[in-house]
Amino acid sequence: MKHTIRASEDYLKTIYSHTEWQNEPITPKALATRLGVSPSSVTEMVKKLALAGLITHVPYGPLSLTDAGVLRATAVVRRHRLIETWLVREMGYDWDQVHEEAEVLEHSISDRLLEAINMRLGHPACDPHGDPIPFADGTSPHPDAILLARVGIGHVGTVLRVSDRDSAVLRELAADGIGPGVEFTLLEPLTLQLTDGQTRRVTAGAGDAVWVTHNRIAAVPS
Structure with a gap:
């Protein structure tokens, strides 16, 4: 039973x-x-x-x-x-x-x-x-959210959620200091600039596991 x-x-x-x-x-x-x-x-x-x-x-x-x-x-x-x-x-x-x-x-x-x-x-x-x-x-x-893999260059957002289906992706993101509440600007596909100025490039698997806010598009530094 x-x-x-x-x-x-x-x-x-x-x-x-x-x-x-x-x-x-x-x-x-x-x-x-x-x-x-x-x-x-x-x-x-x-x-x-x-x-x-x-x-x-x-x-x-x-x-x-x-x-x-x-x-x-x-x-x-x-x-x-x-x-x-x-x-x-x-x-x-x-x-x-x-x-x-x-x-x-x-x-x-x-x-x-x-x-x-x-x-x-x-x-x-x-x-x-x-x-x-x-x-x-x-x-x-x-919350209204979108996959990181689907946002455009210059997107300014906050990480809302990370899928827990892949432990390797979770470990990767933890090592990069990326998790719920982290704010970023997307400099290029899968490359994030964090608020402290550091950049992090994540894998495609992470891009399909991270959900972020719908935010404004900012000018990307040349």
């Missing part, structure tokens, strides 16, 4: 996270890839979730969460991100080390402990990667 609950929570969380920073809905095939399971396993679970009123779908079509599904999904996401924040702030973890730990703990800690962690941390708005921590009622702020 516990395994089934954990599996269903993982499905709901993945569907929710897929469209959190972009609008393209997730397909059963993409869901199978993200979760590392077979298409037949996805088909079986999708039927269960649909019967439970947590998702809507048409055969072979994209999946979307119902209101009840969003509430369940955000509850798991809230746990995950609060745990990640706690591990970084209180337990000395680096931001590239917390995802797998949170994947395990999010299914096991009590609501009482979770809220104690939330209070201990001062009710944080975002996790270490810049992802918003949903409120207990299922609502969540979504």
Whole structure:
């Protein structure tokens, strides 16, 4: 029973996270890839979730969460991100080390402990990667953001969020001093000038993992 609950929570969380920073809905095939399971396993679970009123779908079509599904999904996401924040702030973890730990703990800690962690941390708005921590009622702020790889030369912005899917990218960015809250000007593709005047050139993988504010275009020094 516990395994089934954990599996269903993982499905709901993945569907929710897929469209959190972009609008393209997730397909059963993409869901199978993200979760590392077979298409037949996805088909079986999708039927269960649909019967439970947590998702809507048409055969072979994209999946979307119902209101009840969003509430369940955000509850798991809230746990995950609060745990990640706690591990970084209180337990000395680096931001590239917390995802797998949170994947395990999010299914096991009590609501009482979770809220104690939330209070201990001062009710944080975002996790270490810049992802918003949903409120207990299922609502969540979504700042207007754009991928670093898509902004133009001279873009002046602030890093809002870094995807935690690739630990190597997280380590690369940490070494360069790039994370949520860092302000920059884009001098050329993937080359950032920070506010202290230093420049950092990031990899293409980082460009597709970093989300930044929509800001003004500045004149780039010649």
